[in-house]
Amino acid sequence: MDFSLGDDRRMMADSLSRYFADTLGWEARQAAAESEAGFSRDMWAGLAELGVLGLLFGEEAGGYGGSAFDAGAVFAEVGKALATGPFLGTLLGGNILEAAGEADLLGEVIAGSKILTFADDPAMDSNGVVTDPVKAVKEGEAWRLSGAKGVVDYLGSADLIVVTAEADAGWASFLVEADAEGVERRAYPLVDGGAAGELTLEGASARLLVSGEDAISKARALGLVATVWEAVAVMEVLRDATIEYLGTRKQFGVPIGAFQALKHRMTSVALEIEQARSAAINAAAYFAKDPATRDRYGSAAKYTAGKVGALTAEEAIQMHGGIGMSWEMPLSHFAKRLVMLDHVLGDEDAHMARYLKLASAA
Amino acid sequence: MDLDFTEKDEAFREEVREFLNEKLPKRLSDKVRQGQRLTKADMEEWHAILNERGWLAPHWPVEWGGTDWSVVQRFIFETETAMAHAPRVVPFGVSMLGPVLIKFGTEEQKKHWLPRILDGSDWWCQGYSEPGAGSDLASLKTSAVREGDHYVINGQKTWTTLAQCANKIFCLVRTSKEGKKQEGISFLLVDMDTPGVEVRPIKLLDGDHEVNEVWFSDVKVPVENLVGEENKGWTCAKYLLSYERTNIAGVGASMAAFERLKEVARTTRRNGSALIEDSLFAARMAEVEIDLENMRTTNLRVLDSVGRGQTPMAESSMLKIRGTEIRQKITALMRRAAGRYAQPFLDEALEGGFNGEPVGPGWAAPVASQYFNNRKLSIFGGSNEVQREIIGKSMMGL
Structure with missing residues (x-):
């Protein structure tokens, strides 16, 4: 057994941590998160130069990592710095490009010269109903996609979009150029900073990447590992800030952490976060196993992260009192990110439901 | 029964x-x-x-x-x-200051201020919390020193809700440092237009401007603006905090919010069926609905005892705790119901008269902001921790 990240991975995580500390101080983070693009292009270029994006992919695809633990290590740093940017789109879309053997294209993504995103969730109409799922139709040798995808990460900045779509023969993933004809993008900011957009395709020309749902499922599963590692890192920031506050904020002449009611609640939060960390490790460790095992641990982790995330965010704010709700405090932004991560790739309930299905089949 | x-x-x-x-x-x-x-x-x-x-x-x-x-x-x-x-x-004039004036104010004060609250001449805000005095309100430091016919106020209040709309503020100020900290506090009425009063906005996590800091530097207030006796302001403060708490559970607001949630859960579809048919989501809804129905009867029981002349203390605190928990749970469910569409932030959709194209479900735009904003419910008006202290003391003698 070995619970260390390993030397190479640790070194990359440390240099990433330093890079964020040096270039993404709080004011810079806020400016980037609130900008129209929702992230800093300079930061992204810097990350590419540092080679961070290569850690997300295997050697054949021009990277030097590609394991679930590699993704986890990167996303933990993203969480710790509360960095905004097309990290998840790069990981998931890139994973499909990797599966399709698109090393050249992926090389451009790793080098930072192309921004990639992953359009998977169907768009909902104003009644909350999916009425226009993306369908793929083959015309001669070419594919055309029509339909709408919702809340696509950093869509406004993307050059390349990996789109999941249903064709007559079943699900497949396709590559769409963001500026192609028939591609309509509506970009907007997110509650927790950063940006996303609604994607509407009307006969947009597309290239088939991978047929079948397996590659899509694998990309989603890797996404679960990444978001859970990110969530745990955010939880730890909130935990540490709240413990610090409990020890320094005085009311009734004593630090408020001296009140057993608060102290014991905080210890429960800390205990739950350790459970969430273990769930994240499980998800990464079982990622390379058979899909059923992989998905069961992925759902277990996402469920845990959702449940513990809400608890951690809510308790961190509550124990800080009013100050925990102020925009000025980084804490409130970490709390927002943590709660919103529950909405990415399926929430607590969705993954409990999936876990129940997988567990009964096992 | x-x-x-x-x-x-x-x-x-x-x-x-x-x-x-x-x-x-x-x-x-x-x-x-x-x-x-x-x-x-x-x-x-x-x-x-x-x-x-x-x-x-x-x-x-x-x-x-x-x-x-x-x-x-x-x-x-x-x-x-x-x-x-x-x-x-808006509770500050009608529900907070009004009852205090009626109980502790002089005839002149009542005649002058009460009609102005009703006809809208005055918009009051509440100067209670300070950076160092939150749950421990009695440790407040903003000072008022008597100089002839005036008090001169110096200090800072914070979390002052809607101070940006107000032309008047009622304040707890320290008029004595002798004895117990509760015994040197006075209740003063201050015109916000007085030189030396400065309102600084605080932006909250949902991006909204709802609360403020209010700073006082050498603010002169005529002595006739003292409510009750000097150094007896804590009595007014306590009365204000315990008054009219019988509707603090916000049962009506929760019922309205729950109806909205049900409507949304019926129309929104998740994985091909209505959200209300999702067993996990439905269970969460049922849990809140049961709690809310129970709360309604608890609230009516408290009202009944008030009607028979009893003064609720612990009961008000219970209503506050569970009432705010229920409201927070309902907003959390609205956030869940929106799925990924909780995340887009459409500032313009939060303004009245918005008739642009919504992003995703039409109702989804404010749900995340409301969820984050409603964290305040368990913090303000005496945090739920402070309410638990009150229950422990007044009901259990602990």
Whole structure:
């Protein structure tokens, strides 16, 4: 057994941590998160130069990592710095490009010269109903996609979009150029900073990447590992800030952490976060196993992260009192990110439901 | 036992409904229902409508412009107005200062200030919390020193809700450092236009400007603006914090929010079926609904005992704790119901009259902001931790 990240991975995580500390101080983070693009292009270029994006992919695809633990290590740093940017789109879309053997294209993504995103969730109409799922139709040798995808990460900045779509023969993933004809993008900011957009395709020309749902499922599963590692890192920031506050904020002449009611609640939060960390490790460790095992641990982790995330965010704010709700405090932004991560790739309930299905089949 | 309202109460409910039907502008109820921002003018408009009918301050004595409603009638009124998505009455003048003046004010003070609250001449805000005095309110430091016919105030208040709209602020200030900290506090009325008063906005995590810091530097306040005796302000403060807490559970607001949630869960589809048929989501909804129904009866039981002349202490705190928990749970469920669409932030959709294309479900735009904003419910008005202390002391002697 070995619970260390390993030397190479640790070194990359440390240099990433330093890079964020040096270039993404709080004011810079806020400016980037609130900008129209929702992230800093300079930061992204810097990350590419540092080679961070290569850690997300295997050697054949021009990277030097590609394991679930590699993704986890990167996303933990993203969480710790509360960095905004097309990290998840790069990981998931890139994973499909990797599966399709698109090393050249992926090389451009790793080098930072192309921004990639992953359009998977169907768009909902104003009644909350999916009425226009993306369908793929083959015309001669070419594919055309029509339909709408919702809340696509950093869509406004993307050059390349990996789109999941249903064709007559079943699900497949396709590559769409963001500026192609028939591609309509509506970009907007997110509650927790950063940006996303609604994607509407009307006969947009597309290239088939991978047929079948397996590659899509694998990309989603890797996404679960990444978001859970990110969530745990955010939880730890909130935990540490709240413990610090409990020890320094005085009311009734004593630090408020001296009140057993608060102290014991905080210890429960800390205990739950350790459970969430273990769930994240499980998800990464079982990622390379058979899909059923992989998905069961992925759902277990996402469920845990959702449940513990809400608890951690809510308790961190509550124990800080009013100050925990102020925009000025980084804490409130970490709390927002943590709660919103529950909405990415399926929430607590969705993954409990999936876990129940997988567990009964096992 | 019998949970039915009397015929008289039911007739009263009809009267309230009729009034709301006729007088509540749709423009305002639409905004409230959709979770859009209310402007100062919106709130003033609703105040004026209620005042015209004589229903702005039902809990005041009739001689000062109140009503002779029973506590049950007040509960019905609160519930019906909330269910009709009426704007909330801004509590600072009507529900907080008014009762304090009626109890502790001089005849002149009552004559001068109470009508001004009703007719909207004054918009009050509450100067209680300070950076170092939150849950431990009595440790407040803002000082008022008597100089001839004036007090001179120096210090800082914080979390002052809607101070940006207010022209007046009632303040707890320290007038003595002798003895117990509760015994050197006085209750002062301050004109916000006085030189030396400065309002600085605080932006909250949902991006909204709702609270402020209020700074005082050598602010001169005439001594006739002291309410009650000097150094006895804590009595006013406690009275204000315990007064009119019988509707603090916000049962009406929760019922309205729950109805909205049900509507949303029926129309929104997840994985091909209505969200309300999702067993996990439905279970979460049922849990809240059961708790809310229980809370309604708990609230009525408390009202009944108040009606028989008892003063609730622990019970008010219980209503506050569970009432705010229920409201927070409902907003958390709305956030969940939106799925990924909780995340887009469409600032323009939060303004009234928005008729642009929504992103995803039409109702989803404000749900994340409301969820984050509603974290305040368990923090303000005496945090839920402070309420638990009150229950421990007053009910259990612990």
